[in-house]
Amino acid sequence: MLKKLSVAPLSSAETELFRELYEHFVRPYYAADTNDYAQTILESHFSALDPYGYLTKRRTIWVLSYNNKPIGVSVATEKRGGSVKFGPSALIADLRGRGLSPTCRLLLESQYPSARKFYNTLPEPNAVALRYVLSAGYEIEARLREQYGAHDELVVGKLRPLAPPRPPCIPELASNKGGALALVDARELPESLFVTSVRALLQPHYRGLDDAFFSGLLASLHSPPTFATKYKKLLVAMCGGHARGLMIATPKRGGALKLSPLVIPDDDPFVARLLLTAGLDRVDAPKQRRVYAHVAPDQKSLLAGLQTLGLTYEGTLREPYRAGVDLLAIGGCL
16 A cells, blocks of 8 residues: 555645645634644645744655545645644545544655654544554654643654764853843844844754744734734743843644743843743733743743743653753743
Protein backbone atom coordinates (compact mmCIF):
# COMPACT_ATOMS: atom_id res chain seq x y z
CA MET A 1 0.00 0.00 0.00
CA LEU A 2 2.84 2.40 0.74
CA LYS A 3 4.02 2.22 -2.87
CA LYS A 4 0.62 3.47 -4.04
CA LEU A 5 0.57 6.47 -1.71
CA SER A 6 2.18 9.76 -2.71
CA VAL A 7 2.24 13.37 -1.51
CA ALA A 8 2.77 16.68 -3.30
CA PRO A 9 2.17 20.36 -2.59
CA LEU A 10 -1.33 21.62 -3.41
CA SER A 11 -1.67 23.11 -6.89
CA SER A 12 -3.99 25.99 -7.79
CA ALA A 13 -6.27 23.49 -9.56
CA GLU A 14 -6.78 21.65 -6.25
CA THR A 15 -7.89 24.67 -4.22
CA GLU A 16 -11.54 23.61 -4.15
CA LEU A 17 -10.56 20.13 -2.89
CA PHE A 18 -8.95 21.77 0.13
CA ARG A 19 -11.95 24.06 0.73
CA GLU A 20 -14.40 21.17 0.49
CA LEU A 21 -12.50 18.89 2.87
CA TYR A 22 -11.93 21.75 5.31
CA GLU A 23 -15.62 22.67 5.29
CA HIS A 24 -16.87 19.12 5.89
CA PHE A 25 -14.25 17.63 8.22
CA VAL A 26 -12.51 20.51 10.02
CA ARG A 27 -14.71 23.56 10.54
CA PRO A 28 -17.58 21.75 12.34
CA TYR A 29 -15.26 21.24 15.34
CA TYR A 30 -14.45 24.93 15.69
CA ALA A 31 -16.17 28.24 16.35
CA ALA A 32 -18.16 30.18 13.77
CA ASP A 33 -15.43 32.83 13.52
CA THR A 34 -13.17 30.46 11.57
CA ASN A 35 -14.92 31.15 8.26
CA ASP A 36 -11.89 32.97 6.84
CA TYR A 37 -9.29 30.52 8.10
CA ALA A 38 -9.24 28.27 5.01
CA GLN A 39 -8.53 31.32 2.84
CA THR A 40 -5.74 32.42 5.21
CA ILE A 41 -4.08 29.00 4.89
CA LEU A 42 -4.37 29.07 1.11
CA GLU A 43 -2.78 32.52 0.91
CA SER A 44 0.10 31.43 3.13
CA HIS A 45 0.63 28.26 1.05
CA PHE A 46 0.80 30.02 -2.31
CA SER A 47 2.98 32.87 -1.02
CA ALA A 48 5.38 30.44 0.75
CA LEU A 49 5.37 32.57 3.90
CA ASP A 50 3.20 33.66 6.80
CA PRO A 51 3.44 37.47 7.00
CA TYR A 52 1.92 37.60 10.51
CA GLY A 53 3.39 34.41 11.94
CA TYR A 54 6.09 35.57 14.31
CA LEU A 55 6.81 32.00 15.46
CA THR A 56 5.56 30.51 12.18
CA LYS A 57 7.86 30.47 9.16
CA ARG A 58 5.53 29.10 6.46
CA ARG A 59 2.58 26.84 5.76
CA THR A 60 2.40 24.17 3.07
CA ILE A 61 -0.78 22.36 2.05
CA TRP A 62 0.06 18.79 1.05
CA VAL A 63 -2.24 16.70 -1.15
CA LEU A 64 -2.23 12.97 -0.40
CA SER A 65 -2.92 10.68 -3.36
CA TYR A 66 -3.62 6.98 -3.77
CA ASN A 67 -2.94 5.54 -7.22
CA ASN A 68 -2.49 9.16 -8.40
CA LYS A 69 -6.01 10.08 -7.20
CA PRO A 70 -6.26 12.79 -4.49
CA ILE A 71 -7.65 11.35 -1.27
CA GLY A 72 -6.96 14.05 1.30
CA VAL A 73 -5.04 17.11 2.45
CA SER A 74 -2.85 18.11 5.37
CA VAL A 75 -1.41 21.47 6.34
CA ALA A 76 2.19 21.52 7.59
CA THR A 77 3.31 24.60 9.52
CA GLU A 78 7.07 25.07 9.90
CA LYS A 79 7.89 26.65 13.27
CA ARG A 80 10.96 28.50 14.44
CA GLY A 81 13.11 26.23 16.56
CA GLY A 82 12.78 23.20 14.27
CA SER A 83 9.24 21.91 14.90
CA VAL A 84 6.61 21.12 12.28
CA LYS A 85 2.93 21.26 13.16
CA PHE A 86 0.50 19.17 11.10
CA GLY A 87 -3.14 20.09 10.70
CA PRO A 88 -5.80 20.64 9.80
CA SER A 89 -5.85 17.29 7.98
CA ALA A 90 -8.68 15.39 6.32
CA LEU A 91 -9.29 12.35 4.11
CA ILE A 92 -12.25 11.97 1.76
CA ALA A 93 -15.21 10.29 3.40
CA ASP A 94 -15.07 6.83 1.80
CA LEU A 95 -11.44 6.28 2.91
CA ARG A 96 -11.77 7.41 6.50
CA GLY A 97 -11.30 4.65 9.07
CA ARG A 98 -9.42 2.27 6.75
CA GLY A 99 -6.02 2.63 8.39
CA LEU A 100 -4.46 4.90 5.76
CA SER A 101 -3.97 7.91 8.04
CA PRO A 102 -0.91 6.71 10.04
CA THR A 103 0.94 5.83 6.82
CA CYS A 104 -0.02 9.19 5.34
CA ARG A 105 1.33 10.96 8.41
CA LEU A 106 4.65 9.10 8.19
CA LEU A 107 4.85 10.00 4.51
CA LEU A 108 4.30 13.67 5.38
CA GLU A 109 6.98 13.52 8.07
CA SER A 110 9.45 12.27 5.47
CA GLN A 111 9.10 15.62 3.66
CA TYR A 112 10.82 17.28 6.64
CA PRO A 113 14.03 15.31 7.25
CA SER A 114 15.59 18.09 9.35
CA ALA A 115 12.62 18.62 11.67
CA ARG A 116 13.35 18.22 15.35
CA LYS A 117 9.77 17.61 16.46
CA PHE A 118 6.33 16.92 14.95
CA TYR A 119 3.11 17.83 16.68
CA ASN A 120 -0.50 18.76 16.10
CA THR A 121 -3.65 19.72 17.96
CA LEU A 122 -7.01 18.04 17.58
CA PRO A 123 -10.46 18.30 19.15
CA GLU A 124 -10.85 15.74 21.92
CA PRO A 125 -14.19 14.45 20.49
CA ASN A 126 -12.42 13.46 17.25
CA ALA A 127 -11.62 9.91 18.35
CA VAL A 128 -10.68 8.79 14.81
CA ALA A 129 -7.98 11.46 14.52
CA LEU A 130 -6.62 10.69 17.98
CA ARG A 131 -6.41 6.99 17.19
CA TYR A 132 -4.41 7.57 14.02
CA VAL A 133 -1.85 9.97 15.52
CA LEU A 134 -1.26 7.64 18.46
CA SER A 135 -0.68 4.78 16.02
CA ALA A 136 1.84 7.00 14.18
CA GLY A 137 3.95 7.31 17.34
CA TYR A 138 2.61 10.53 18.85
CA GLU A 139 1.92 11.04 22.56
CA ILE A 140 -0.60 13.28 24.28
CA GLU A 141 1.27 16.25 25.75
CA ALA A 142 -1.56 18.48 26.96
CA ARG A 143 -5.33 18.84 27.20
CA LEU A 144 -6.45 22.44 26.68
CA ARG A 145 -9.82 22.76 28.37
CA GLU A 146 -12.68 24.27 26.36
CA GLN A 147 -10.22 25.65 23.86
CA TYR A 148 -12.66 26.03 20.98
CA GLY A 149 -16.19 26.31 22.29
CA ALA A 150 -17.49 23.57 24.55
CA HIS A 151 -14.92 20.85 23.84
CA ASP A 152 -11.31 20.36 24.92
CA GLU A 153 -8.35 20.27 22.53
CA LEU A 154 -5.48 17.81 22.72
CA VAL A 155 -1.83 18.57 21.91
CA VAL A 156 0.05 15.51 20.64
CA GLY A 157 3.74 15.39 19.75
CA LYS A 158 6.64 13.23 18.67
CA LEU A 159 10.30 14.11 19.10
CA ARG A 160 12.81 12.99 16.51
CA PRO A 161 16.11 12.00 18.17
CA LEU A 162 19.02 14.12 16.96
CA ALA A 163 22.58 14.70 18.08
CA PRO A 164 22.73 16.45 21.47
CA PRO A 165 22.58 20.22 20.92
CA ARG A 166 25.46 22.44 21.92
CA PRO A 167 24.74 24.74 24.88
CA PRO A 168 23.10 27.90 23.54
CA CYS A 169 24.99 31.17 23.62
CA ILE A 170 22.65 33.46 25.55
CA PRO A 171 23.50 37.15 25.85
CA GLU A 172 23.32 38.52 29.36
CA LEU A 173 20.88 41.32 30.08
CA ALA A 174 22.39 44.41 31.63
CA SER A 175 22.22 44.51 35.41
CA ASN A 176 19.39 46.69 36.64
CA LYS A 177 20.03 48.00 40.15
CA GLY A 178 17.19 50.11 41.49
CA GLY A 179 14.83 52.21 39.42
CA ALA A 180 11.07 51.94 38.97
CA LEU A 181 9.50 49.24 36.84
CA ALA A 182 7.31 50.40 33.98
CA LEU A 183 5.15 48.48 31.53
CA VAL A 184 5.70 49.65 27.95
CA ASP A 185 3.84 48.84 24.74
CA ALA A 186 6.56 47.46 22.43
CA ARG A 187 5.29 49.67 19.59
CA GLU A 188 6.52 52.67 21.56
CA LEU A 189 10.14 51.44 21.66
CA PRO A 190 12.72 52.48 19.05
CA GLU A 191 13.09 49.60 16.60
CA SER A 192 16.73 48.92 17.50
CA LEU A 193 15.89 48.71 21.22
CA PHE A 194 12.83 46.60 20.41
CA VAL A 195 14.86 44.03 18.47
CA THR A 196 17.73 43.92 20.99
CA SER A 197 15.40 43.59 23.99
CA VAL A 198 13.07 40.97 22.53
CA ARG A 199 15.96 38.86 21.26
CA ALA A 200 17.69 38.89 24.66
CA LEU A 201 14.48 38.08 26.52
CA LEU A 202 13.40 35.20 24.27
CA GLN A 203 16.67 33.50 23.34
CA PRO A 204 16.87 31.31 26.47
CA HIS A 205 13.66 29.53 25.41
CA TYR A 206 13.28 30.13 21.65
CA ARG A 207 15.46 29.56 18.59
CA GLY A 208 15.29 30.99 15.07
CA LEU A 209 14.87 34.66 16.03
CA ASP A 210 15.97 35.96 12.63
CA ASP A 211 14.94 39.04 10.63
CA ALA A 212 11.80 37.29 9.36
CA PHE A 213 10.73 36.62 12.95
CA PHE A 214 10.90 40.31 13.82
CA SER A 215 9.22 41.34 10.56
CA GLY A 216 6.31 38.99 11.27
CA LEU A 217 6.07 40.12 14.88
CA LEU A 218 6.06 43.81 13.95
CA ALA A 219 3.46 43.18 11.22
CA SER A 220 1.13 41.49 13.69
CA LEU A 221 1.61 44.24 16.29
CA HIS A 222 0.62 46.91 13.76
CA SER A 223 -2.02 44.85 11.92
CA PRO A 224 -5.81 45.40 11.95
CA PRO A 225 -7.49 43.57 14.86
CA THR A 226 -8.57 40.44 12.98
CA PHE A 227 -7.85 36.76 13.59
CA ALA A 228 -6.48 36.38 10.06
CA THR A 229 -3.66 38.86 10.84
CA LYS A 230 -2.90 37.22 14.22
CA TYR A 231 -3.07 40.62 15.89
CA LYS A 232 -1.48 40.82 19.31
CA LYS A 233 -0.08 43.10 21.99
CA LEU A 234 3.51 42.89 23.22
CA LEU A 235 4.19 44.44 26.62
CA VAL A 236 7.73 44.87 27.97
CA ALA A 237 8.66 45.44 31.61
CA MET A 238 11.35 48.13 31.59
CA CYS A 239 13.67 49.28 34.40
CA GLY A 240 16.43 51.84 33.98
CA GLY A 241 16.21 51.61 30.20
CA HIS A 242 16.61 47.82 30.16
CA ALA A 243 14.05 45.11 29.43
CA ARG A 244 13.26 42.81 32.36
CA GLY A 245 10.42 40.69 30.97
CA LEU A 246 7.77 40.49 28.29
CA MET A 247 4.31 39.17 27.57
CA ILE A 248 2.74 38.68 24.16
CA ALA A 249 -1.07 38.52 24.35
CA THR A 250 -2.99 37.14 21.36
CA PRO A 251 -6.80 36.81 21.18
CA LYS A 252 -7.63 33.42 19.63
CA ARG A 253 -10.52 32.03 17.64
CA GLY A 254 -13.11 30.64 20.01
CA GLY A 255 -12.66 33.37 22.62
CA ALA A 256 -9.46 32.43 24.45
CA LEU A 257 -6.53 34.73 25.19
CA LYS A 258 -3.06 33.25 24.59
CA LEU A 259 -0.13 34.53 26.67
CA SER A 260 2.95 33.30 24.83
CA PRO A 261 5.82 33.99 24.92
CA LEU A 262 5.74 34.98 28.58
CA VAL A 263 9.24 35.28 30.02
CA ILE A 264 11.31 36.88 32.79
CA PRO A 265 15.01 35.95 32.43
CA ASP A 266 15.93 36.65 36.05
CA ASP A 267 12.66 35.25 37.50
CA ASP A 268 11.87 38.49 39.34
CA PRO A 269 8.54 38.23 41.27
CA PHE A 270 7.94 41.99 40.96
CA VAL A 271 8.17 41.79 37.18
CA ALA A 272 5.85 38.77 37.19
CA ARG A 273 3.29 40.67 39.23
CA LEU A 274 3.51 43.66 36.87
CA LEU A 275 2.99 41.55 33.74
CA LEU A 276 0.13 39.49 35.18
CA THR A 277 -1.83 42.40 36.70
CA ALA A 278 -1.22 45.64 34.82
CA GLY A 279 -0.35 43.65 31.70
CA LEU A 280 -3.68 41.83 31.53
CA ASP A 281 -5.53 45.08 32.26
CA ARG A 282 -3.91 46.68 29.21
CA VAL A 283 -4.82 43.96 26.72
CA ASP A 284 -7.48 45.67 24.61
CA ALA A 285 -9.22 42.46 23.58
CA PRO A 286 -12.86 41.40 23.90
CA LYS A 287 -13.83 39.78 27.18
CA GLN A 288 -12.10 36.43 27.17
CA ARG A 289 -13.75 33.13 27.96
CA ARG A 290 -10.47 31.58 29.08
CA VAL A 291 -6.76 32.36 29.30
CA TYR A 292 -3.84 30.07 28.64
CA ALA A 293 -0.08 30.54 28.75
CA HIS A 294 3.08 28.69 27.68
CA VAL A 295 5.76 29.08 30.34
CA ALA A 296 9.16 27.40 30.78
CA PRO A 297 9.55 25.34 33.99
CA ASP A 298 12.31 27.67 35.24
CA GLN A 299 9.90 30.62 35.37
CA LYS A 300 8.88 30.01 38.99
CA SER A 301 7.56 33.52 39.66
CA LEU A 302 5.35 33.47 36.58
CA LEU A 303 4.04 30.00 37.40
CA ALA A 304 3.19 31.09 40.93
CA GLY A 305 1.47 34.21 39.61
CA LEU A 306 -0.60 32.26 37.09
CA GLN A 307 -1.61 29.84 39.84
CA THR A 308 -2.71 32.78 41.99
CA LEU A 309 -4.95 33.90 39.11
CA GLY A 310 -6.64 30.49 39.18
CA LEU A 311 -4.92 28.94 36.16
CA THR A 312 -3.76 25.33 36.41
CA TYR A 313 -1.31 22.95 34.72
CA GLU A 314 -2.70 21.31 31.56
CA GLY A 315 0.33 19.53 30.12
CA THR A 316 3.94 19.77 28.98
CA LEU A 317 4.87 20.70 25.42
CA ARG A 318 8.13 18.90 24.76
CA GLU A 319 10.86 21.13 23.30
CA PRO A 320 8.54 23.08 20.97
CA TYR A 321 10.85 26.00 20.07
CA ARG A 322 14.30 25.08 21.42
CA ALA A 323 16.01 21.75 21.93
CA GLY A 324 16.18 20.91 25.62
CA VAL A 325 13.55 23.50 26.65
CA ASP A 326 10.01 22.31 27.47
CA LEU A 327 7.07 24.68 27.90
CA LEU A 328 4.27 24.11 30.39
CA ALA A 329 0.69 24.66 29.23
CA ILE A 330 -1.16 26.61 31.93
CA GLY A 331 -4.82 27.55 31.49
CA GLY A 332 -8.15 28.39 33.03
CA CYS A 333 -10.83 31.05 33.35
CA LEU A 334 -10.09 34.33 35.10
